[in-house]
Amino acid sequence: MRVEIDERSGFCFGVVRAITAAEEALKQGSIVSLGDIVHNPIEMGRLGKLGLRSIDHTSLRNMRCGKVLIRAHGEPPATYEAARDNGVEIVDATCPVVARLQKSVSKAYEEMQAVNGQVVIIGKKGHAEVEGLLGHAEGNAIVVENVDDVRQIDFSRPLYVLSQTTQSPVLFDGIVDEIRSRAHAGITVRNTICREVAGREEHMAEFARSYDVVIFVSGRNSSNGRALFDVCLQANSCSHMIEHEGELNREWFENARSVGVCGATSTPRWLMERVRENIVEIKNN
Ligand code: SF4
Numbered sequence: 001m002r003v004e005i006d007e008r009s010g011f012c013f014g015v016v017r018a019i020t021a022a023e024e025a026l027k028q029g030s031i032v033s034l035g036d037i038v039h040n041p042i043e044m045g046r047l048g049k050l051g052l053r054s055i056d057h058t059s060l061r062n063m064r065c066g067k068v069l070i071r072a073h074g075e076p077p078a079t080y081e082a083a084r085d086n087g088v089e090i091v092d093a094t095c096p097v098v099a100r101l102q103k104s105v106s107k108a109y110e111e112m113q114a115v116n117g118q119v120v121i122i123g124k125k126g127h128a129e130v131e132g133l134l135g136h137a138e139g140n141a142i143v144v145e146n147v148d149d150v151r152q153i154d155f156s157r158p159l160y161v162l163s164q165t166t167q168s169p170v171l172f173d174g175i176v177d178e179i180r181s182r183a184h185a186g187i188t189v190r191n192t193i194c195r196e197v198a199g200r201e202e203h204m205a206e207f208a209r210s211y212d213v214v215i216f217v218s219g220r221n222s223s224n225g226r227a228l229f230d231v232c233l234q235a236n237s238c239s240h241m242i243e244h245e246g247e248l249n250r251e252w253f254e255n256a257r258s259v260g261v262c263g264a265t266s267t268p269r270w271l272m273e274r275v276r277e278n279i280v281e282i283k284n285n
Pocket residue numbers: 012013014015072073095096097098165166194195196197265
């Protein structure tokens with residue numbers, strides 16, 4: 001049986017950069033991460049053994065001194081102010097792509113204020129990156145998660161539309177079409193989906209179609225993971241999502257001649273390797 005790992009699955013450069021920053025900081029002393037650095041419990045366990053602990057915003061407000069890591073998703077300006085007020089040193093691992101988008105949101109917000117317009121962010125409500133982006137529009141942008149959500153928009157006002165970096169391109173296009181069809185005033189649309197993830201859906205569908213069985217490795221709390229797994233499932237109904245090798249089921253491989261192992265932008269390569277080795281072992285025993 002052929003068992004292969006998708007070469008394009010796994011950490012994007014923003015996540016690699018944040019993990020490297022955490023590992024480097026840990027070599028010099030203690031540091032906490034504001035939220036999980038990556039939406040993968042297994043990788044968080046590995047970093048935990050190195051001494052990394054996650055805190056939330058309430059803990060940051062109560063923290064005095066020390067070091068906090070801002071992960072790739074970025075943070076609103078209020079977080080930087082809270083850290084400064086408490087004498088907490090920041091190690092900023094905001095992905096450069098997200099940092100650029102934050103600046104774009106601030107600029108769009110300024111432009112829209114001047115013309116009584118609205119900033120629209122196509123993204124997931126409550127997602128850390130989206131919360132950070134909202135902060136760059138003083139909390140006054142509209143977050144649109146699906147086509148139904150466009151009801152929140154006042155279409156008589158000018159609109160400036162941007163996207164969360166990990167948004168599905170298909171969903172983005174669908175929502176933008178709906179907004180354009182209803183808008184009466186001026187509208188600016190910027191597709192700000194990260195190029196690291198933009199082509200992954202198409203590639204993932206092609207990958208999933210090439211194997212009898214697909215094993216998708218991801219933390220269940222990863223929104224990118226859930227979206228990419230849906231793509232796999234649509235392309236190949238014999239797709240299974242697991243968090244770690246302990247969830248593999250022997251029955252999935254009974255009649256399989258080929259198995260593809262893939263994952264989300266938050267899935268470490270070493271974990272996919274471990275899953276692959278376990279599948280080979282299951283098949284050989
Ligand atoms: S998906 Fe893109 S924008 Fe988001 S962290 Fe990775 S590289 Fe940065």
